[in-house]
Amino acid sequence: MPTISARPRRSSVFLAVFALLLAAMPALLASDVQAASAPTKAKTWNVMVGAESRSGAVQTMAYGPKKIWINAGDTVRWVSNSMEPHTVSFIDADHPAAPFDLATTYMTAQTSKGKISKPGQFRSSGIMAPEPDAIFPDAVRTYDLKFTKPGTYRYLCYIHGTAMSAVVKVRKADTPYPHTQSDYNAMAVKASNADIEHGLNLWADALGAADSHHVFVGAADMRVQINRFIPGNVVVKVGESVTFDMGRNAFPIPHTITFGPPPANPFAPTGDPANFQGGALSSGVILPPGFGPPPNTFTVKFTKAGTYAYVCLIHAGMGMFGQVVVQ
Secondary structure, three states, X not given: OHHHHHHHHHHHHHHHHHHHHHHHHHHHHHHHHHHHHOOOOOOEEEEEEOOEOOOOOEEEOOEEOOEEEEEOOOEEEEEEOOOOOEOOEEOOOOOOOOOOOOOOHHHHOXXXXXXXXXXXXXXXXXXXXXXXXXXOOOOEOEEEEEEOOOEEEEEEEOOOEEEEEEEEEEEOOOOOOOOOXXXXXXXXXXXXXXXXXXXXXXXXXXXHHOXXXXXXXXXXXXXXXEEEEEOOEEEEOOOOEEEEEOOOEOOOOOEOOEEOOOOOOOOXXXXXXXXXXXXXXXXXXXXXXXXXXXXXXXXXXXXXXXXXXXXXXXXHHHOOEEEEEEO
C-alpha cells in the first residue's frame, strides 16, 4: 500500500542525513578548536594627546585615555589633539622629567626606535602638535610605538611634567581585551569634556578678579591652562597703567606681552614700558611666581591716546591676543 511504504522511505532519508552529520562532527569540532586557538592579530590602538575647547582658549593636560590595556605585539598610536604642544615620553634616569628647556635635546627630539620591550627604556615622541611652527619646526602629529613584552609602561609629557602622565598596561599575547577602541574613545571624550568645563570655570574666576588696570596673563592649574589675556580688552586713560599678571598660573607656562612688531629675539624684553606711546614693546618671556625669576608681572604706562593691540608670541596661534584702548 502506498501509505505504508512512504513512511519508511522518509525515515531512511533522515537516518542517512543523521549518519552523515555524525561522521562529519569530529572534523567540525576540530575546526572550531583550531579557530579558537588561532593567534589574535596584533592591533593598533589610538590615544589622544591633549584636548581643547572650540576656540582653543582652554587646553587640557591629559592623554585620552589615561590608561589603556593592550597585548604584547600591539602598537599604540598617539595623535595630537590640541594646539598646545606635548610629548609622549617614557623616561629613565638619564632622561628625567626636569623643568622643560628648549635647549635640552632629549626633551624635544624623537627617539629612533619604534619598539619598546620593558619598562624603564627611554622612548620619546619629541614635540607633538597639529603642525610644525617657528618654535617647534620638527613637531609631529602622530607617534607610534610597538610594545613587545608584558609590563606596566608609564609615560609623561616633558612640557607639562607629572601633571600630564598616563600608563600602558601590556599583557601576554592573546589575552582577551577588556575594552574596545570605541570604549577608549568614549572615555577620552568624557574626561576631556569635564576638563574643558573645569577650565571655563577657572577662566570665569580669573575674570572676576581682574579689572581694567589688572590683566591676568592666562590661568592654569594641574588640569588645564587658559591661553587668553583676562580680560582681553580694557579701556584706560592717558597716564594710567595696566599691570599684566602671571599670578593665576599654578604651572610653569611661559607667556609674552608684545606690542607692535615681533622683536628679533622673541624671548628678550624690548622697549620702555614706563612711557609707551606705540611701537615695539615686549615683556620677553615671563613665568609665574615660583617658576621663574621676578618680575612675574609686566606694567605698562600709556602716555598717548590710541588703540594698542598686543599678543603672546608663544600662543598667538591659539588666539591669545589683547587690546588696550587709551582715552
